[in-house]
Amino acid sequence: MKNPFQPFPVTITKVIDETPTIKTFVLDLNHYPFSFEAGQFIELTIPGYGEAPFTPSSSPFDKEKLEMTIMKVGRATSALFDLKPGATLAVRGPYGKRYPLENYEGKDIFIVGGGVGLAPLRSLFFALMQNVKKYRKIYIKYGARTPQDIVYKYQIPEWKTWKGVDIQLSVDVGDSTWKSRVGVVTILLEDFPGNTKDAIGVVCGPPIMMKFGTLKLLEKGFDGNNIYLSMEKNMSCGLGQCGHCRCGKYFVCKDGPVLTWEQVKDIEEPF
Amino acid sequence: MAILYLPKEKYNAWLAKLNDTFTVFYPDLIKDKVHYKKLSKKYFDDPYYAMDKALEKIRPAEALKGFLYRPKEKVGGLENKSSIELKTDSSPQIIIGAKNCDLRPLMVHQKMYLENEFGEPFYKSQRERTIIVAVDCPKPEQTCFCNLLGLKPYPEKGADIILSVLPSGYVFETITDAGEKLLRDNDHLFQEAGSNDIATRDQIRNSAVKTLESINPKKWREDLAEAIEKNNDEKFWNEGCKTCVECYGCLMVCPTCFCFLLYDTPTGNEGFLRHKVWDACYYAAYARVGGGGNSRPEFWKRFQNRFHCKFMTFPNDYGFNACSGCGRCFSVCMGKIDIRKILGAI
Numbered sequence: 102m103k104n105p106f107q108p109f110p111v112t113i114t115k116v117i118d119e120t121p122t123i124k125t126f127v128l129d130l131n132h133y134p135f136s137f138e139a140g141q142f143i144e145l146t147i148p149g150y151g152e153a154p155f156t157p158s159s160s161p162f163d164k165e166k167l168e169m170t171i172m173k174v175g176r177a178t179s180a181l182f183d184l185k186p187g188a189t190l191a192v193r194g195p196y197g198k199r200y201p202l203e204n205y206e207g208k209d210i211f212i213v214g215g216g217v218g219l220a221p222l223r224s225l226f227f228a229l230m231q232n233v234k235k236y237r238k239i240y241i242k243y244g245a246r247t248p249q250d251i252v253y254k255y256q257i258p259e260w261k262t263w264k265g266v267d268i269q270l271s272v273d274v275g276d277s278t279w280k281s282r283v284g285v286v287t288i289l290l291e292d293f294p295g296n297t298k299d300a301i302g303v304v305c306g307p308p309i310m311m312k313f314g315t316l317k318l319l320e321k322g323f324d325g326n327n328i329y330l331s332m333e334k335n336m337s338c339g340l341g342q343c344g345h346c347r348c349g350k351y352f353v354c355k356d357g358p359v360l361t362w363e364q365v366k367d368i369e370e371p372f
Numbered sequence: 373m374a375i376l377y378l379p380k381e382k383y384n385a386w387l388a389k390l391n392d393t394f395t396v397f398y399p400d401l402i403k404d405k406v407h408y409k410k411l412s413k414k415y416f417d418d419p420y421y422a423m424d425k426a427l428e429k430i431r432p433a434e435a436l437k438g439f440l441y442r443p444k445e446k447v448g449g450l451e452n453k454s455s456i457e458l459k460t461d462s463s464p465q466i467i468i469g470a471k472n473c474d475l476r477p478l479m480v481h482q483k484m485y486l487e488n489e490f491g492e493p494f495y496k497s498q499r500e501r502t503i504i505v506a507v508d509c510p511k512p513e514q515t516c517f518c519n520l521l522g523l524k525p526y527p528e529k530g531a532d533i534i535l536s537v538l539p540s541g542y543v544f545e546t547i548t549d550a551g552e553k554l555l556r557d558n559d560h561l562f563q564e565a566g567s568n569d570i571a572t573r574d575q576i577r578n579s580a581v582k583t584l585e586s587i588n589p590k591k592w593r594e595d596l597a598e599a600i601e602k603n604n605d606e607k608f609w610n611e612g613c614k615t616c617v618e619c620y621g622c623l624m625v626c627p628t629c630f631c632f633l634l635y636d637t638p639t640g641n642e643g644f645l646r647h648k649v650w651d652a653c654y655y656a657a658y659a660r661v662g663g664g665g666n667s668r669p670e671f672w673k674r675f676q677n678r679f680h681c682k683f684m685t686f687p688n689d690y691g692f693n694a695c696s697g698c699g700r701c702f703s704v705c706m707g708k709i710d711i712r713k714i715l716g717a718i
Contacts, residue, residue, distance in 0.1 A: 105490040106634060106646060107448035107455050148450055149638025152646075153662055175662045189453050189642040308665055335661050337634060340490045343651070344631035345658060347677070348667065350685050369604060370667065 108191035119252040139228035143194035150180040154336040156221035170220035196339035215306025241268040244286025297322040305331035308372035325363035377565040379541040399426040399469030406432040435627035436474035440498040448646040460497035468505040473698035475530035477627035506531035515699030525580040536573040613675040615707030622701035623652035
């Protein structure tokens, strides 16, 4: 019997401390035939504590392991944070729709992330880098609260050296070591090098940042069809059956989790 | 398909035959309310035990969906770091007594579960092992409003057999092969229905239609889905739910509600069991996400969401409302919230 509620077991092989409240869990898939595309999410089970939806932060082209960058916010993630390498988790998925990368070809792509919202965007970034020549240029605009709250600190310097990529960071509150911009992430969205009409904006972060990030992109001339938003809803079953993630006429787990501004603009308080 | 007649005095004999092979549930009167009851051999020992006394009443208190979409079902888990294997029950069961307002919901579950790209094997197996004998509803009550949803108080499809009660016996109309077989296997009890029997049945049916029209004479507006979508008036929705005590009874008895919650319980050694249980969109935590955000924190929004789901999204997506007019929701409502009035006022 094909059982869509049954997850398969995976093993934690490494835990990376990203910030005081964010960790990246590297999972061994134990040779289970699993693959996903950038934008899709999984349901991750912390045995005995339940299941929650997360988008992988690793490259969709990495078939051996799965990386999940997760913030400690509730009961299940608190239990997860107590786990060490060797512990068993379980995975179902992938679910939802992928980013339509074919629509991004030949265009400037602005990846706008806030806090742990960079996690799914890293997966997208890696997918884009696989065929980087297809895109005009890839911009990452990333904001965090403080320098300590920046994820992937150990990778970003290397990304900055990659061809076709432009990375800018900001923090809400700087410290003596911080040499980049200070302010909310929208301060990085003031100047655009080219025509914004056909540029792609991909936004993921806390609801308030999603809202103001989107408004800023619209103000700068982005088309609502070209603004891709990661909707944070209660995607409980992931299958489009349980009803929890309903957002207007959409089941975010099935129709999303990434929806365009054009799709959600008429929904009252979509974020 | 066949239209057969069964004299009243042979009804118990037919049930006894069914009971030899199947698990059978039939509608019975318990404290003046109709409830499904499992047929037992002991009932046949009592010659005065009337197993047909609830057939002419309105729908049972429990929705048919409970037989197919269980209130709580084990759906997965891990044991010794391996996925657990679950088996589904394939032994056949017969449910007698579903009304037309319990058949429409099967279409809702068909869309949500069976036509879903991932499928729902537990619902599917229950549906496949179930033979439904639906029954006409000759005496609609004040809580009934299937006519406002475009339904008739008698089934025409969606079941295996349709049973109509006549003064002297029963007319059985078979809809599926499984239904046909169920009657033909006991051919000696049945006879072909005469034109008089069918005329009597139709007369009773027409009378029920008229009763419903007198209970609910005023139709809702034609553009209901569009009007609901446009109605974001906090006052309107707050007024509608002001007597609600948030018991969620309306959603638990609703035959169409399909929402569920997956929850896990630990079994030790990194193992767990996963259950799927009925859920209700009225719960404050229903839409809450891990970070604490909630798209429907106020109750009026959750109340509105119920109308969005049943009367806006469903007709827009699938062409029919996810409500069958059974009236269970306000029959159990402590706040006496009658959705007919709310829909009529939109």
